[in-house]
Amino acid sequence: VKLSQKGEFGLIELIRRECGKQNKRIMLGIGDDAAIIQTDSAKYSVLTTDALIETVHFNLDYFTFFQLGWRALAANLSDIAAMGGKPVCAVVTLGLNDRISVENVRELYQGMLSLARKFNCTIAGGDIVRSPKFLMISISVLGEVERGRVVTRSGAKIGDLICVTGQLGEAQAGLELLLERRKRKGLRFSSGLTKKHLLPFPSLAESEYLLRKFRLNSMIDISDGLASDLHHICEESQTGAVIYADKIPVSPKAKQASRLLDKDALEFALQGGEEYELLFTLRKKQAAKLLKSAKFKFTVIGEIIPPKRGIWLQKGSRRLKLFPLGYTHF
Amino acid sequence: VKLSQKGEFGLIELIRRECGKQNKRIMLGIGDDAAIIQTDSAKYSVLTTDALIETVHFNLDYFTFFQLGWRALAANLSDIAAMGGKPVCAVVTLGLNDRISVENVRELYQGMLSLARKFNCTIAGGDIVRSPKFLMISISVLGEVERGRVVTRSGAKIGDLICVTGQLGEAQAGLELLLERRKRKGLRFSSGLTKKHLLPFPSLAESEYLLRKFRLNSMIDISDGLASDLHHICEESQTGAVIYADKIPVSPKAKQASRLLDKDALEFALQGGEEYELLFTLRKKQAAKLLKSAKFKFTVIGEIIPPKRGIWLQKGSRRLKLFPLGYTHF
Numbered sequence: 001v002k003l004s005q006k007g008e009f010g011l012i013e014l015i016r017r018e019c020g021k022q023n024k025r026i027m028l029g030i031g032d033d034a035a036i037i038q039t040d041s042a043k044y045s046v047l048t049t050d051a052l053i054e055t056v057h058f059n060l061d062y063f064t065f066f067q068l069g070w071r072a073l074a075a076n077l078s079d080i081a082a083m084g085g086k087p088v089c090a091v092v093t094l095g096l097n098d099r100i101s102v103e104n105v106r107e108l109y110q111g112m113l114s115l116a117r118k119f120n121c122t123i124a125g126g127d128i129v130r131s132p133k134f135l136m137i138s139i140s141v142l143g144e145v146e147r148g149r150v151v152t153r154s155g156a157k158i159g160d161l162i163c164v165t166g167q168l169g170e171a172q173a174g175l176e177l178l179l180e181r182r183k184r185k186g187l188r189f190s191s192g193l194t195k196k197h198l199l200p201f202p203s204l205a206e207s208e209y210l211l212r213k214f215r216l217n218s219m220i221d222i223s224d225g226l227a228s229d230l231h232h233i234c235e236e237s238q239t240g241a242v243i244y245a246d247k248i249p250v251s252p253k254a255k256q257a258s259r260l261l262d263k264d265a266l267e268f269a270l271q272g273g274e275e276y277e278l279l280f281t282l283r284k285k286q287a288a289k290l291l292k293s294a295k296f297k298f299t300v301i302g303e304i305i306p307p308k309r310g311i312w313l314q315k316g317s318r319r320l321k322l323f324p325l326g327y328t329h330f
Numbered sequence: 331v332k333l334s335q336k337g338e339f340g341l342i343e344l345i346r347r348e349c350g351k352q353n354k355r356i357m358l359g360i361g362d363d364a365a366i367i368q369t370d371s372a373k374y375s376v377l378t379t380d381a382l383i384e385t386v387h388f389n390l391d392y393f394t395f396f397q398l399g400w401r402a403l404a405a406n407l408s409d410i411a412a413m414g415g416k417p418v419c420a421v422v423t424l425g426l427n428d429r430i431s432v433e434n435v436r437e438l439y440q441g442m443l444s445l446a447r448k449f450n451c452t453i454a455g456g457d458i459v460r461s462p463k464f465l466m467i468s469i470s471v472l473g474e475v476e477r478g479r480v481v482t483r484s485g486a487k488i489g490d491l492i493c494v495t496g497q498l499g500e501a502q503a504g505l506e507l508l509l510e511r512r513k514r515k516g517l518r519f520s521s522g523l524t525k526k527h528l529l530p531f532p533s534l535a536e537s538e539y540l541l542r543k544f545r546l547n548s549m550i551d552i553s554d555g556l557a558s559d560l561h562h563i564c565e566e567s568q569t570g571a572v573i574y575a576d577k578i579p580v581s582p583k584a585k586q587a588s589r590l591l592d593k594d595a596l597e598f599a600l601q602g603g604e605e606y607e608l609l610f611t612l613r614k615k616q617a618a619k620l621l622k623s624a625k626f627k628f629t630v631i632g633e634i635i636p637p638k639r640g641i642w643l644q645k646g647s648r649r650l651k652l653f654p655l656g657y658t659h660f
Contacts, residue, residue, distance in 0.1 A: 001432040008458060011435060015456075018439045022452035026419055035454035037419055037472065041371035047472050049421040049457050056460045089356055089367055091379040093468050096660070102331040105341060109348045122352035124365035126345075127379050128338060130386045130659040133463040138423050140470035142367065142377050329460040330426070 003330040011330070031236065032153050033082035033221055036145070044150060046143040048079040054134035056329070062178040065104045067198040068137065069111030075223065076141040077119060077202035078276040082221035083152070084211040085145035086204070087121035093138040095131025108137075119204055149211040151280070156218040156237035160281035160304040163290070165206045166297055168226060169254030169265050170196040172272025177257050193257050200276045206296045207278060214290055219280035225271045225326030229279050234304075234311055243302030243322070245315040270313070271326040333660040341660065361566065362483050363412035363551055366475070374480060376473040378409035384464035386659070392508040395434045397528040398467065399441030405553065406471040407449060407532035408606040412551035413482070414541040415475035416534070417451040423468040425461025438467075449534055479541040481610070486548040486567035490611035490634040493620070495536045496627055498556060499584030499595050500526040502602025507587050523587050530606045536626045537608060544620055549610035555601045555656030557643075559609050564634075564641055573632030573652070575645040600643070601656040 003011060016030040027044060028036035034048035052058055052072045063071075073090060080087050092112065096105065109123070116123060121141065174197030181187045203221070210216055218237055220229045226248070234241050250269045258265035281304055282290070290298055302314075313322040333341060346360040357374060358366040364378035382388055382402050393401075403420060410417050422442065426435065439453070446453060451471065504527030511517045533551070540546060548567055550559045556578070564571050580599045588595035611634055612620070620628055632644075643652040 003426060003428065003430060003432060003435075006432045011432065011458060014432065014436065015439055015453075015458075018436060019443060019453045022447070023419065023450050026452045026454050029419075029452060029454040030456070032455075035419060035421065037454070039369060039371045039375075039474070040373070041369045043370070045369075045375065045472065047419065047421055047454065047470070049423050049455065049468075049470055051423045051425065051457050051459050051468060053425060053459055053461055053466075055462055089353065089359075089365060089377065091365065091377055091470055093379050093381045095381065095383055095466065096333060098333065100333060102333060102336045102341065102344065105333075106344065106348060109345055113349060117352070120353050122356045122359060123345075123349045124356050124359040124367070124377065125362075125379065126360070127381050127468075128341060128345075128659060129381050129383055131383055131464070131466070132385055134461070136383075136425065136461070136466060136468075138379075138381060138457075138466075138468040140377070140379055140421055142375065142472060144369070329458060 008328040008330050028152060033079040036083065036150055043144040043146055046080055046083050046085040046145050047140065048076055049138065049140040050075040050079065051136065051138035053136050061182065063198065065107035066111035069108035070115045070199050072137040072139050073112045073115050074200045074202050074276060076139050077204060078221040078223060080141055080143040081202050081204045081207035082219055082278060083145055084149040084207055085143040087119050087141050087143040089122040089124040090116065090139055090141045092123060092126035094126065094128050095136030096128065097131055100135060151211065151216045151219040153218055153220050153233050154236035156233050156239050156281040156304045158239055158304055158306055160217050161284055161287040161300045162241060162243060162281050162302040162304060163287065163298050163300050164249065164277055164279050165203050166277045167249045167251035168275055168277060169268035169272055170251040171200060171275045172268040173254040173257035174198065176261055176263070180261060189257070189260060193253050197274065200274060202276050203278045209295055210280065213293065214282060214286050216280050216282045219278055222275040222277045222279050223273055225273045226279065227270045227322050228324040228326045231311060231324040233279065233281065238307050240305040240307050240309040240311055241302055242305055242312045242314055245313055247299065247301045249299045273327050338658040338660050358482060363409040366413065366480055373474040373476055376410055376413050376415040376475050377470065378406055379468065379470040380405040380409065381466065381468035383466050391512065393528065395437035396441035399438035400445045400529050402467040402469050403442045403445050404530045404532050404606060406469050407534060408551040408553060410471055410473040411532050411534045411537035412549055412608060413475055414479040414537055415473040417449050417471050417473040419452040419454040420446065420469055420471045422453060422456035424456065424458050425466030426458065427461055430465060481541065481546045481549040483548055483550050483563050484566035486563050486569050486611040486634045488569055488634055488636055490547050491614055491617040491630045492571060492573060492611050492632040492634060493617065493628050493630050494579065494607055494609050495533050496607045497579045497581035498605055498607060499598035499602055500581040501530060501605045502598040503584040503587035503595070504528065506591055506593070510591060519587070519590060523583050527604065530604060532606050533608045539625055540610065543623065544612060544616050546610050546612045549608055552605040552607045552609050553603055555603045556609065557600045557652050558654040558656045561641060561654040563609065563611065568637050570635040570637050570639040570641055571632055572635055572642045572644055575643055577629065577631045579629045603657050
């Protein structure tokens with residue numbers, strides 16, 4: 001059977017079944033943003049991994065090595081945030097070849113370290129191998145989470161409100177601008193429009209605040225895209241969902257980019273991956289408390305509904321089936 | 331500066347300096363087999379990572395997917411053994427493309443799981459990405475180690491005896507037989523000769539036994555080759571070393587293979603990587619106790635000497651400078 005017939009998420013599901021339950025200390029294994037491991041400490045350990053491959057995730061004609069190092073680590077830190085955890089250390093595997101210089105590697109580490117230091121995360125080891133064709137960066141981050149604060153994809157309850165942090169669409173808009181500029185040399189835009197794609201900031205502070213102050217039922221980071229990640233929550237929680245197009249906090253920068261590209265900014269917001277915002281659900285009362293607190297930007301975009309009612313996008317008077325569109329690897 | 335001018339180990343040293351000391355909970359960072367992290371548990375956490383890339387570490391014409399999964403995990407478990415730790419769980423990143431089928435992926439996981447289950451190590455997560463050209467497997471393993479049992483590369487003392495577990499040369503001999511058979515179709519040999527390359531067994535039981543019963547001063551797993559890994563211990567411990575050619579436990583299978591290949595089995599034992607045996611040093615009294623215990627095969631092969639006397643191989647009456655030869659990535 002071809003990978004493309006099974007699809008990325010089908011393959012993950014197959015691997016999850018193959019691996020089954022094993023060590024009972026693993027509180028949460030395959031199928032969430034990170035694994036949760038019980039230790040004899042008061043905290044759980046959190047472990048996650050994320051890789052970037054040249055030509056698949058990035059191209060060196062619009063990514064500096066500094067940005068690349070930053071972004072590779074950001075993806076992992078975002079997974080730690082999605083579990084309610086804090087990062088402790090990272091191990092980094094680099095697949096390099098002769099196109100890459102020693103200075104490039106140093107710059108890549110400087111990017112990684114710039115982000116790591118903001119969160120007291122140490123680069124504690126790694127592996128360096130030759131990768132004959134394409135540059136590869138694979139990072140694993142070990143973190144920890146207080147036992148009462150773990151939040152997973154599977155806890156959403158019918159009646160929960162669906163919230164997001166920040167604004168959406170900018171990461172995808174930035175990527176598309178960068179790709180378009182390779183084709184249209186004359187295309188001019190401010191570098192601010194691409195920053196969220198090149199130097200994304202993981203929502204660790206937001207996660208910490210949310211879990212210290214509120215009771216969340218489920219959470220995921222938006223790395224596959226809002227539509228896909230909402231599907232992940234609904235599948236793991238066995239619920240449906242409705243979100244409202246006019247409530248989605250589409251970034252003004254994404255709108256600006258969408259005009260340059262003659263595309264729909266709402267699509268960037270729904271399907272764009274690598275946003276590293278948090279998507280979470282909580283009871284109405286908790287949401288009301290949350291919206292009164294002005295510390296970060298949070299927006300209610302919809303509601304969890306019974307599974308048989310499916311997953312919908314309400315757009316004006318039309319209720320449209322929401323498909324988990326977005327980038328998949330196969 | 332080109333990577334080949336800096337070399338693999340030069341690059342690691344540069345990265346180590348770049349990263350510097352950060353979080354004080356990281357008891358041991360870049361430069362050993364795995365990182366050691368302090369938690370509020372009675373045990374330390376151990377984190378390591380290791381990647382395999384098609385054409386660099388393996389070829390699919392002589393590796394089955396089962397063997398590949400096994401071997402990728404074995405490399406990581408061996409690093410955990412080298413620190414005196416026990417594995418808890420692993421996260422697995424696969425870089426796949428259209429040449430790989432769903433069945434291939436399942437077989438790869440079956441290989442990994444066969445080994446993982448022997449040590450109660452759970453596959454707890456991962457990342458699946460497209461790798462346009464070559465298959466890539468990057469695994470990180472989280473383990474733990476009792477505080478009193480941590481053993482590093484840097485603790486060797488002058489006067490320590492140098493020991494190895496098991497027998498050496500078989501992994502390299504197996505690899506060279508497999509490569510030779512691609513050229514010489516008529517070459518026949520028993521599959522037992524290649525098993526240590528295709529299905530290496532990490533020395534976790536030996537490590538556990540050694541650290542429960544004896545006081546070791548330093549330890550490393552033989553993954554770069556005996557000569558290189560002895561250099562790693564001497565550099566980190568700031569010592570010299572002498573090892574005796576006639577004491578090195580060269581595997582009979584390696585000798586058998588060396589005759590087929592018309593090569594020197596001692597070179598396989600000195601330079602062959604991916605052996606996953608343990609190289610360790612301890613005081614003479616401890617070594618005497620160790621040699622009386624018959625639980626595993628341990629061999630004294632030399633002695634730690636002052637740094638200014640260098641690193642030597644005693645071969646009959648000749649004392650030869652021992653170079654850290656063996657495979658390097660750049």
